[in-house]
Amino acid sequence: MAREKIPAKSFWKLNRDLVMTWAGLCALLAITCTLAYVPMGRGNLPVSLVIAAIKAALVGAIFMRLSDHNALNRLAASVGPIWIFIMFVLMGSDYFTR
């Protein structure tokens, strides 16, 4: 099969949003790594987890194309986070209120 040729400009246009997302993820990685050395008392863990959640959401929305999937797939994808939420609420209501 003849190898297809694609101008660099078209290749960039095709993948621009993916590369921008990756750049955002790298920036967030640098931010979270730096903030880990900034004394915030009990705030360090929540801040790092919020940044991790934003990064995970970016991977889900852009790289995994969740917004392009049909409603059934989005429902299946949301099952994991929903059960985790329920598990942590039930577990937290015991351990973290003692």
Next chain:
Amino acid sequence: MSDSAYLRPPWKNLERQHQAVTLGIWAFLGSEVLLFAGLFAGYSVYRGLHPAGFLAAGRETSIVFGTVNTAILMTSSLTMAMAGRTAKARLFHAARILLFATFALGLLFLVLKGFEYREDIHKHLIPGPGFPISVEGAALFFSFYWVMTGIHATHVTGGLVAVLRLIVTSRNDTAWLAGSGSQEATALYWHLVDMIWIILYPLLYLAGRTHG
């Protein structure tokens, strides 16, 4: 070869087949998420019970290896997403190069993880006799560290096998990448493995950095 050549029973058209593949893989990923969620829950409870031990142990992990490996895995996710996009645009040669890059980055992740493990073993950071941190709960942190990173590395290895399958199978039939749905299923799995590492990173590598 026409894409319809990749249609398998019982589906009547490729669109339905792709919908079934993605729904199936999302259901599988849901079970994977819950596997790790149990570990996250255990980690949260024990960190709540032994905060000092978890912070003392957390600062002993290698932040350099952890951060570089996070960047590597995120980059592999980028190349995997780009491979899917270019395959859809029927630029199959470019898609295969991107799959090679994904495989190389995944392999690099495992190699660096191996070097990190060697450093950890050298520092005796294994719970049991001779464990060097005396603060209560520190050994528990490292139990989670070994189990979580070990299970994750197993998943990366499984992902590498799946990526290799894409590379090998598409060698003589590049259009298979767009027609079969295998590329999309593998990509979704690979991104989830990346996503889990993104959550593991602050738990295992960023704890306790402001102390000592």
